[in-house]
């Protein structure tokens with residue numbers, strides 16, 4: 001164990017910092033759940049990609065930097081420290097990109113990866129359906145083979161950023177006789193294809209952060225299928241592994257949030273009547289640090305050839321509950337003024353984006369596999385408790 | 389940057405774990421409760437043979453010259469076994485403190501060096517009575533005591549003090565209040581040197597408790613999983629019920645996020661890092677939360693059986709409850725963190741996790757035996 005950064009790691013940090021200092025836009029971008037904001041974020045992805053900073057963990061041949069996980073953590077720390085924009089390309093970087101590299105043909109890689117890296121094509125994820133939430137194997141939407149094409153019918157829901165995205169990667173039932181996780185395939189659909197209808201769904205903050213997608217006899221070439229027919233479930237699970245695993249939420253995000261919470265607490269300290277707030281702030285800070293330490297530990301283990309199994313379910317629970325604790329504590333510190341929306345006359349700087357963050361934090365224990373489902377996984381696969 | 393324990397550290401841990409699993413059974417722990425001294429003297433000899441009691445003593449003083457980082461996994465195993473012998477406090481705190489004086493330029497260095505060689509030979513045992521703890525566990529089996537009088541450190545023969553036995557809720561603990569008068573002849577350090585020694589002792593003691601709490605909790609969780617797989621109600625194992633699973637999954641999460649914190653704290657103490665205080669306090673708070681949860685949920689899933697004297701669970705539960713408040717309770721440790729948060733010079737946020745840890749050097753290659 002050696003908890004010092006090597007000279008190479010320090011040099012890498014400096015390089016990231018210098019680039020970000022030069023390039024991060026001074027004015028914060030509009031939310032990417034608005035059309036204007038989405039375009040701004042797409043432009044930012046292009047800027048990142050122009051110097052190969054968009055997908056640092058990807059191999060160099062795909063426009064990445066081949067960073068190991070410790071370097072990824074350093075990059076993320078610098079990224080959040082610099083207050084750089086949220087990543088509209090998240091699905092591409094961490095979910096589809098690595099999956100495509102593993103399962104894609106050479107032609108598929110050359111068709112999709114470059115455009116993904118540059119932000120030219122932004123991807124949404126289409127797994128959930130009205131009848132298939134936690135129980136993803138209940139998927140009913142069908143893609144039926146017709147010569148060199150698939151004809152798709154059905155409906156996806158809760159697809160994040162699908163309102164403004166260009167493509168969606170989905171799981172469809174290619175064998176209509178199949179049930180559960182058999183007979184499913186992993187297929188890409190352009191969101192402007194004929195027969196595709198995207199219906200925006202407003203989230204708690206009133207913005208259309210996700211969408212319902214309807215497929216009416218949508219035709220896509222077989223080329224758009226990733227992996228073999230019927231292999232969709234296995235590929236999707238590997239994607240879910242990436243997502244739940246290490247990279248969906250980097251610790252830097254929560255460390256910066258905890259730091260802002262401490263600053264808010266310091267500003268409010270003399271007016272606090274609720275003594276339990278001191279404890280809450282201390283625990284938020286400690287848990288954000290614990291998440292960072294645990295991620296460094298996992299990164300080291302993975303780099304030494306270990307793997308991440310049901311521990312990733314522990315991660316999902318820990319960061320999502322931490323995010324809620326941080327924002328709940330902030331709302332308690334803000335008191336009755338906390339409900340003010342930014343366009344209120346009395347809105348002040350101090351209220352910042354806590355309310356928006358508080359709303360978003362509520363969704364953390366739901367997306368990427370609900371925390372109840374994660375607890376089932378921990379109990380059964382990590383602790384070995386009986387299924388029945 | 390590398391968070392992995394070395395192969396030597398893992399191997400040392402495994403050998404100690406194997407030995408403890410064989411020697412320290414629930415039955416043998418219960419036997420200690422009824423014995424006059426409350427300990428297994430042969431086991432102490434066996435542990436000495438493994439070189440444990442001088443692990444943190446420098447080689448120049450006849451020890452193994454290892455660090456807190458090398459010992460921490462062993463402390464966790466002592467917790468897992470619910471070992472009643474006060475090995476962790478002896479090795480990690482008392483002997484290491486004596487070694488600190490022996491290696492210093494204090495006038496008492498020579499005296500401490502001589503005593504240290506007797507400790508190394510297993511001839512005498514030394515306990516540390518820190519001002520933060522009202523009682524000393526197993527004081528009666530130690531020939532020497534390190535006692536605090538303000539910042540002063542006194543090295544006192546236990547035959548020269550009055551030991552007032554108390555009864556602990558944990559039958560494996562034999563705790564004593566020490567009645568004594570400080571004398572100039574017994575003082576081995578004072579002033580800044582003394583304060584520094586007490587401060588280090590506190591960090592080491594709290595680190596040892598954190599590691600033991602984690603080991604104890606893991607053991608409770610393991611027992612709870614086993615019990616709920618065997619016990620059937622409504623025609624199926626009670627552990628197949630989701631309500632039961634989720635209680636134990638929460639225990640697993642709390643442990644998963646306490647262990648790396650403990651490792652970092654051991655590293656910080658071992659490398660004399662300036663952030664050792666906060667790293668240790670964090671470890672103590674995280675381990676304590678995990679232990680409280682594991683004890684509570686572990687007991688719950690055992691049903692009435694867990695509430696009995698007969699069921700072994702309380703061996704681990706009561707140890708958690710008792711040692712959790714030693715070497716500084718949650719209030720003490722959270723307060724150290726709180727002070728840091730209010731200090732305007734504190735660097736926090738992304739990228740600062742290891743800020744102070746990087747400022748001092750520590751060579752992990754010097755690793756374990």
Ligand SMILES: Cc1cc2nc3c(=O)[nH]c(=O)nc-3n(C[C@H](O)[C@H](O)[C@H](O)COP(=O)(O)OP(=O)(O)OC[C@H]3O[C@@H](n4cnc5c(N)ncnc54)[C@H](O)[C@@H]3O)c2cc1C
Pocket residue numbers: 124125126127128132133134135157158159160161210363366367368369370371372373376630
């Ligand atoms: C902000 C946000 C973004 C999202 N983005 C996407 C996206 O981009 N693409 C996509 O495909 N999906 C997305 N989702 C959908 C998400 O994956 C699902 O919401 C999630 O899988 C849960 O499904 P559900 O909403 O149908 O809830 P349900 O499955 O109906 O669950 C309802 C409640 O029942 C509990 N429950 C269900 N089954 C069990 C069980 N076996 N044991 C214990 N409790 C159980 C759940 O934990 C939950 O509390 C997003 C969701 C949110 C909130």
